[in-house]
Amino acid sequence: MKKTLLALLFGSSLVLAACGDNASDEASDANNPQDAAESAAGTEIEPEKIVNQKCSSCHGGDLSGGMGPALKNIGSQLSEDEILSVIQNGKGAMPKNIIEGDEAEAVAEWLAEKK
Known part of the structure; x- marks a missing residue:
């Protein structure tokens, strides 16, 4: 039971981490008109x-990999269009x-x- 619960919690945290937190970004723009104006101005x-x-x-803070593959030298493996396709x-x-x-x-x- 503990292993199942731990796996569920870990999986949920990975999904949340991968999806980001756009709601807090929008809230910070609403609280700071200067940030909102800069965002709208196309900085x-x-x-x-x-x-x-x-x-x-x-992919790791230094792009050396982790749960996902390393991206340190991804430009030597994939073109810009191929990288965009993966994204x-x-x-x-x-x-x-x-x-x-x-x-x-x-x-x-x-x-x-990155080559």
């Missing part, structure tokens, strides 16, 4: 920050669309430079 996308927020729980469609245990739109494109470009 520059920071791919490294996005990767740290959305990917490091599985959009998922692969293995990775769910699709963890990052979307311009952010996904910026992250794919940034990761493709």
Whole structure:
């Protein structure tokens, strides 16, 4: 029974970590009008920050891998378009669309430079 409960809790925490917490991001924008204005103004996308927020729980903070594969040298294995496809469609245990739109494109470009 303890093993089943532990497995359930662990699995749930992984799903929550992979999905991120967009609700708190929206709430912080509502509480800070300057942040909301900067977001609306289309400030520059920071791919490294996005990767740290959305990917490091599985791929490691230094991209050396963990539950997910290492991404340190992913640009030598996959093209930018292939990386974007994985982000959009998922692969293995990775769910699709963890990052979307311009952010996904910026992250794919940034990761493709990792060789």
